[in-house]
Amino acid sequence: MTPFRHISGRDLAEETPVAISFNGTTQAVMMASPQDLKDFAYGFALSEGFVSEIAQIERFEIVTHDKGVEAQLWLSAKKAEALAARRRKMAGPVGCGLCGIDSLHEAMRALPSLNSVTSDLEQSDLATASDHLRSQQPLHDQTRAVHAAGFLVAGKGIVMAREDVGRHNALDKLIGALMRAGRDPATGAFVITSRASMDMVQKTAMARCSTLIAVSAPTALAVDVATEAGVTLVAYARSPEFEIFSHPNRIEAGPKNVT
Structure with a gap:
């Protein structure tokens, strides 16, 4: 199909x-x-x-x-x-x-703690994350009706992306693609075209990815869950601006573009 x-x-x-x-x-x-x-x-x-x-x-x-x-x-x-x-x-x-x-x-299940997971990401990676993902959404370009999730690697941009009509499905597809390719989610960040709800943070933590970057807003509960699980939650990521809501210490110092 x-x-x-x-x-x-x-x-x-x-x-x-x-x-x-x-x-x-x-x-x-x-x-x-x-x-x-x-x-x-x-x-x-x-x-x-x-x-x-x-x-x-x-x-x-x-x-x-x-x-x-x-x-x-x-x-x-x-x-x-x-x-x-x-x-x-x-x-x-x-x-x-x-x-x-x-x-x-x-x-509200228990999640693995990612507090000890480090990251090579810099602020400049976060600032351009949405642009990199936008360039890898062919189905969206064709239909204007789907979400995307991408895997961001420091200095390389989005190295893998998946699309789906459902935002949760797009993230699950990305997690499965990484899993099947033998790539460790802890080596990068998830970038999503939707809001950052609590369940998106849960999926990120379960995949043991320490950073979630959302183009849209987070919910208050998502921030609470990310803080407890050790996930760096970034939202309003529309180049070149973004906001970090939890664990900002994981992101290396870079250009001062945090709003």
Whole structure:
């Protein structure tokens, strides 16, 4: 399936239901752009805590249905056992008034601490991050309807990028692409074309990337979560200006372009 269709003289972005399943059980169904789905599934598995490394995924398959696509991942025996225990925990009694407590706990789940992770990024890298990402958004140029996430490396700009109709999906696709390429997210920063919400910070921390740069604004909770997890959160990143909301000490001194 192509990521766009030509309708009424315009190229319009496609979106399709994508079910992500682990060992035969569906965990999530999301509307997504139909390209880079293996990256999407791998990134989702890591950012949502189903796996911690690529070796725990033993098999992957895409199954096309009439109404959408299923991305099937088969995990190692140890991870499959942990997944089964997770499902049993969530299948408790209902009607007790506390049946949503596990979901609430998961929404504010514990994150790895990145306080000890260093960075080679300078202020000049942050100042040009949005421009570098903008140059790697061909689907956006064609449809004006998709988000992007890019991997920024000090002195090199954006070295990898992914696009999707969903901002979370774009970041998951990037995380999966890095995972499959054997690139360590700790060696750079994530750059996103959307606002920096709490869940985007969570995905960044779960991927063990210490810096998240957003073109738009952060939420207050995102700043709280980034501060606690040790993530440097940068927002309003529109060349040449940006604002650092947490852990500014990680960014090397450079041109004074912080607003």
